Amino acid sequence: MLTEPNGIVLNSMVYTGALDDSGGKGHTKKVVLNLLKDYFGSGHSVYMDNFYNSYELANDLTKRETYCTGTLSKKRKNNPEEVVVKKLKKGETVARYANNTMIGKWKDKRDVLYISNEYQNDMVEYVDKRNRTKEKPVPIFHYNKHMGGVDRQYQLNSYYSCERKYIRWYKKLGIHFFQLMLLNAYLLHKKYSGKKMSMYDFRMSLLSSLLHIEETKRPVQRDTPQHVLTKIDAVRSDGRVKKEALRRMLQKQN
Numbered sequence: 001m002l003t004e005p006n007g008i009v010l011n012s013m014v015y016t017g018a019l020d021d022s023g024g025k026g027h028t029k030k031v032v033l034n035l036l037k038d039y040f041g042s043g044h045s046v047y048m049d050n051f052y053n054s055y056e057l058a059n060d061l062t063k064r065e066t067y068c069t070g071t072l073s074k075k076r077k078n079n080p081e082e083v084v085v086k087k088l089k090k091g092e093t094v095a096r097y098a099n100n101t102m103i104g105k106w107k108d109k110r111d112v113l114y115i116s117n118e119y120q121n122d123m124v125e126y127v128d129k130r131n132r133t134k135e136k137p138v139p140i141f142h143y144n145k146h147m148g149g150v151d152r153q154y155q156l157n158s159y160y161s162c163e164r165k166y167i168r169w170y171k172k173l174g175i176h177f178f179q180l181m182l183l184n185a186y187l188l189h190k191k192y193s194g195k196k197m198s199m200y201d202f203r204m205s206l207l208s209s210l211l212h213i214e215e216t217k218r219p220v221q222r223d224t225p226q227h228v229l230t231k232i233d234a235v236r237s238d239g240r241v242k243k244e245a246l247r248r249m250l251q252k253q254n
Helices: 027-035 055-063 138-146 149-159 169-192 199-211 243-253
Strands: 009-011 045-048 067-071 093-098 101-107 111-116 123-127 133-137
Touching: 009 169, 027 055, 045 138, 055 067, 055 101, 055 111, 067 138, 101 133, 101 138, 111 138, 123 138, 133 138, 149 169, 169 199
Parallel strands: 045 067
Antiparallel strands: 067 111, 093 101, 101 111, 123 133
16 A cells, blocks of 8 residues: 555555466565556655565666665565674664665664665654654654554544444455545545544535535533532431431532
8 A cells, every 4th residue: 555644545456366466476566566656757755664675676666766765674685794794783873885775774772774765874863752862864764754654544544444344355345445535535635624623523524415414513511410428417316317407408409
């Protein structure tokens, strides 16, 4: 799935098996190229995790005037061995360049291997959650900043899921694409209308328009009388409350 950082879905694919155009050997590269085929030659930047990234893919995208940045698996072919096996202390980096592609490694809490045909292995300062100034490589900084559109899309769709286990797979697929279109409509409305509207209100407004019914406002919660315990001193020797004291107490409450 190809998304913008805010979760707007740009393109998606349904994997149909080994005989699919994107199946077989090198299927991860084929998936990326198929998703990006309408965006080549415009200088777009795409951010991917280590499941898709490779040196071969980065070179192919460079030829198509498209940038890529992301984490990289150490088991990928054509990874520079001196980068993969290099022992680093916390905060140190090492990188190698070839054919306008950079592969680097940075030591944070653990080793992070990354690749980019857009950024060099420079360091940039940032402020963490505890307001501490730290440094990290530029590719990692931009990867963390822009990566997450797919997760954002999954999160928003999970709030109002319409899929059920007992529904046939092709119906689930259709419902899923309707959900994606509805989410795109909401995010575009939120981006360009300038109006603040929750996803619930947007869905209800859309359903009301499609069904040609008047929108019903949410019921207003009214304040309900609260019962408060009151201490009663007028108690008889047998433990019963005197009728007169009880009557006076009820009159005060009313």
